């Protein structure tokens with residue numbers, strides 16, 4: 001099911017200008033990478049998609065479900081999983097308890113959540129830590145645990161905000177493999193500044209600038225913006241710079 005933003009306006013306070021202003025944008029099912037400079041509004045967009053915040057005007061819909069309809073909010077949140085940019089943890093819980101707890105918060109039965117947690121933890125390569133307290137994990141391990149939490153309740157749409165921050169190169173590769181694995185089963189939108197390798201894991205690229213889409217299209221189309229002189233390994237960065245007029249990521 002597509003995720004639609006329809007004439008969406010969002011401002012953090014009444015006195016500030018909107019971060020998102022009458023935005024119309026649809027994300028088709030598949031793996032989409034959301035790019036854009038710092039402050040472009042990527043996290044804001046994902047938080048709106050997760051129903052963690054509500055637009056002051058317009059609406060967000062996942063299929064037929066509206067993010068702000070209190071009658072169907074439970075269904076919406078069950079179908080949509082969100083990894084915020086700064087996930088918070090209860091450090092005294094074990095990894096399994098924590099992931100199961102998040103599954104339970106998302107509407108799973110306690111036993112079902114407890115049983116689903118090890119598979120989610122396995123997907124991020126943390127099985128060896130399953131009984132360890134969350135507070136003893138390194139930053140990168142905690143980030144992987146946060147990804148496991150986003151996976152545990154088999155959502156239809158995953159909104160992952162900078163999921164690879166703090167991951168070592170092997171774990172980044174593993175995360176990309178996971179995206180490939182999820183392809184076709186789950187709809188995934190990933191916000192990132194990490195654009196070295198988009199071809200394998202993503203179907204679509206959206207570049208956001210000042211709360212508006214500057215580009216939306218396939219990875220090959222995005223890459224076609226690259227400077228012809230750019231070296232092969234830097235073509236995606238070059239395309240990004242050509243679109244936004246800067247190499248800042």
Ligand SMILES: Nc1ncnc2c1ncn2[C@@H]1O[C@H](COP(=O)(O)OP(=O)(O)OP(=O)(O)O)[C@@H](O)[C@H]1O
Pocket residue numbers: 012013019036037038039040041042043044045085
């Ligand atoms: N809680 C908040 N209160 C007020 N303004 C905010 C808040 N969160 C974000 N903003 C502002 O909203 C704008 C968009 O921020 P947002 O975090 O959505 O951008 P982003 O594209 O995710 O940036 P980054 O790549 O740095 O994470 C920025 O100007 C930011 O200063």
